[in-house]
Amino acid sequence: MSDEPIPNASSLGVLVPTQTELEEIFSTDPDELTDAQIDRVIAAFEAKATEWAKDEAAGKKQAAVPKLEGSAKDVLAALGLGKKS
């Protein structure tokens, strides 16, 4: 176990790079990269991980909604939709 904080832009004190900035870092010789530049790479991937985790949680939540059964008319009615005659 470790008491080191999980690295992200805030704990590393860097800005999440734009895709262009990230490509610039990638095109540099890795041995020439400073710790600050490496931290921006970590921050970029951490941001993507957080975003993906949110999307996945949302996807699971959506998938957890019980399916409505019955005719199309019943389903629309249950959702408060459908033509009102």
Next chain:
Amino acid sequence: MKPELLSNSSFTTDRYRVQFAWDSVSRDYILTCPRKYQLAIRQGWQPKHTALPLQFGLAFHELMEHFHKRRATGYSKLNALRQGVREALHLGNELGPDPKGYRTRESLLRAFIWYHLNYWNDPTQTVILANGKAAVELSFRYEAPGITAPDGTPYLFTGHLDRLATFGGKVYAPDYKTTQQTISADWFSKYRMDDQMSGYDFGVRVTYGPETAGVLVDGIQLAVTFTRFQRGFALRTEAQRDEWMWDTIRWIKLAEEFAVAEVDLGHTQWPMNRKACHHYGGCMFLEVCEKHPSVRQQWLEREFEQRPWDPLKVR
């Protein structure tokens, strides 16, 4: 087919040139197809270019090995991660092209960084050996019970373990497995009878003591836009261990039988297992075996190169 046998310290030096040191790679070939074993191990033919999944898996293993070694020598988690990112950029630049986008520089970086974010407070802890070194990338070898090669050389089992780690008070041998498949109970179930895992399980107990609990499978699902992680176990009962050893000895003796027949009887073409030709996307030697025997050597030389696989070589 002209059997060209290269120098290999895992083979006996008598006229039969029998492989006496066996690892999971060698076993995989003989279990799959004797002809495949003959070409890949006995004759040492390997594709000129390493397949991308293998290249990617090796790169990930290397990153993890170095990370754990650095941690054991006092690096903070963040500094070990930073150094790993530098290495991942180097290794990622060396990967072959992947038009589908599963195994790229970005997915290697993502797998490495996300793995550590996911397991930042990892309950598994690398074992520190009596010599003070981290139990990372360990080699083992032990004698197979009761069998020798025709020249009297004892047969050996050899292997490499990613690391030894404690988890829940027990010692496990974790092994990283990257896959494009969704990791589920079904995906882990394939390791219940897996030969490589049985070999690790046996090897780790023989080498590091019977208190070791088995193999922890660190599953890493590679997708185009994400990487997912899950852990499972490949555990064996004593009865399964005994059966694995008995089966494996018989397979090794079968390979010996083919090697002896090649020399004594001139049976230079080991039998093909035609049921395995199309497994896992197709055998790498499929195009060779499909050809007339008289032109197979030319095909081998065109598509492959001889790089002996030596299980006694310490990595």
